[in-house]
Amino acid sequence: MNIIKNIILSSAILSAGFITLAHAEKVPTIFSGSGLEVDYSDHGLWNNSATGQGLEFNGTPISYPGRPWQQVSIAYNGSVQKLGNFLHHEWDLQVPIVGHTSGSGFGNVGSTTVWNAGDLRIMKEESWHENGHVMKIDVTVTNECCEDVKDFVFMHAVDPDQDIADFGDNRTLNDVVPSQNFVMSAGLKSGLTTSYGVCDSKKQDIGHTNWNPSPYNAFTDQNFSLKDDTMHIRHREPLIKAGETVRFTFMFYVSDGIISAFHDYNNYVKKVCDCELKLTSRKYISLAESDEISSLDKVLAGAYEEDFAYILKREEQLKKIRNLRATGKPMGIKIGPSVKQGHLYK
Numbered sequence: 001m002n003i004i005k006n007i008i009l010s011s012a013i014l015s016a017g018f019i020t021l022a023h024a025e026k027v028p029t030i031f032s033g034s035g036l037e038v039d040y041s042d043h044g045l046w047n048n049s050a051t052g053q054g055l056e057f058n059g060t061p062i063s064y065p066g067r068p069w070q071q072v073s074i075a076y077n078g079s080v081q082k083l084g085n086f087l088h089h090e091w092d093l094q095v096p097i098v099g100h101t102s103g104s105g106f107g108n109v110g111s112t113t114v115w116n117a118g119d120l121r122i123m124k125e126e127s128w129h130e131n132g133h134v135m136k137i138d139v140t141v142t143n144e145c146c147e148d149v150k151d152f153v154f155m156h157a158v159d160p161d162q163d164i165a166d167f168g169d170n171r172t173l174n175d176v177v178p179s180q181n182f183v184m185s186a187g188l189k190s191g192l193t194t195s196y197g198v199c200d201s202k203k204q205d206i207g208h209t210n211w212n213p214s215p216y217n218a219f220t221d222q223n224f225s226l227k228d229d230t231m232h233i234r235h236r237e238p239l240i241k242a243g244e245t246v247r248f249t250f251m252f253y254v255s256d257g258i259i260s261a262f263h264d265y266n267n268y269v270k271k272v273c274d275c276e277l278k279l280t281s282r283k284y285i286s287l288a289e290s291d292e293i294s295s296l297d298k299v300l301a302g303a304y305e306e307d308f309a310y311i312l313k314r315e316e317q318l319k320k321i322r323n324l325r326a327t328g329k330p331m332g333i334k335i336g337p338s339v340k341q342g343h344l345y346k
Contacts, residue, residue: 033059035131036254044113044124046070046158055158057133057254061165062158062194069159069230072124073215074117076152076240081118083213106136106272119145120152120240134253134264136272139235142245152237155215156250159230160185162192171336173318174208174222174229175258178310179303182251182265183207185231186258188321193261196233197251199273204250206233224314227336249273258318262311266304 031037031053038046039053046055047068054061054068063069073083098112110127121142128135137156143149162185163169172185172194183206186193198204207219208229219232235248251272255261321331 031056031059036128036133036135038111038126040111044111044115045072057162057192060162060190060192062160062162062254064159064161064170065165068161069211071155071157071213071230073155073157073213074120074122074153075215076118076120076149078151080215081120107132119143119147119149122154133255134251134268134272136249137252138247138249140245140247141237141240143240143242146242148242149240150238152240152246153215153234154236154248155232155234156196156252157209157213157230157232158194158252159211159228160187160194161228162194162254163187163189166190171226171228173224173226173321173333174231175224175314176207176221177262177307179307180206181269181303181307182261183231183233184258184261186261186318188226188318188325191257191318193255193258194231195251195253195255195261195265196231197253197265197269197272198233199249199251199269200235203237203248204233204235206231208232222334224317225334225336226331227334229336257315258311259315262307 031039033056036055036057038055039048039051041047041049047063047070048054052066052068054063054070056062061068071083074081099110107127107129109130110125112123112125115122115124121144123140125138125140126135127138139154141152141154160172161170163172167187167189169187169189171188173188174183174185176183179201180198181201182195182197184193184195185208196206198206205219208222208227208231209217209219211230215234219234222229233250235250237246237248240246249272251265251268253261253264253268255264317333321333324331
């Protein structure tokens, strides 16, 4: 993978004036209907406007088929710098998206994209196991300017629509666990659950919005409301000094239910977050400091118990909701309109 990185970054120097965007290599062949698969846009997001496809899991579109919505927004020095989604992007590409088969330290399938965003060079690497359901997303940010950058913000968001293809419903049950270590959107009918997982609870936050592309917008915990809203994760860096490079990681994954979503996070968080892990509920511990590993395990155990009890209650609530829905009775939750909100792309 280091060789691939070196080739890509060397190419970036030669490609600063690159205009024509070459389309991503398809790795693996799209679509086999098994595990996570992505048809990328030319600028590295989960939405190819030419095919109308984006990210799928076991053959099920995760975002609205035809116009899959996935957003990346970047800001620093108090202002939004760059945005990108289905039909619109503002950054310059140093290197168009490149598919690879070695992954970025996790799995054997993935992609790499290098963007210019003002004075910053941003490399996004996504990797997962072929036929798998957990994606590692690594972001490397280099300040190429002679002045420090303050208040850097990177936001990644997706519109979960996993029930639309089979059940005609683009709403999901949206929630955040008490530890705020992962956010989830569960299909009411299918049970299929999409999630973002945190690797650094000091610098990363999660939640949902009503389709807001601003990286500064407040996220909400929708407390298991059934809505057609978007799921977000955000990373902040208070300072990136001139010439400095910072790196961060987070998780995206798809599970067959909300209990599986809980177990998937806890089973994969150390593998995905590596030694960069600064996790846990209200405490921040780094695995890079070996003497704190035991403390990390203790705090993780506390968050595990609290989150698991919460998830079990939500599972019981989900069963009741389905029974009430089947009888035509009020479901006892906040419900948003089932409308196609695919018009929002800026």
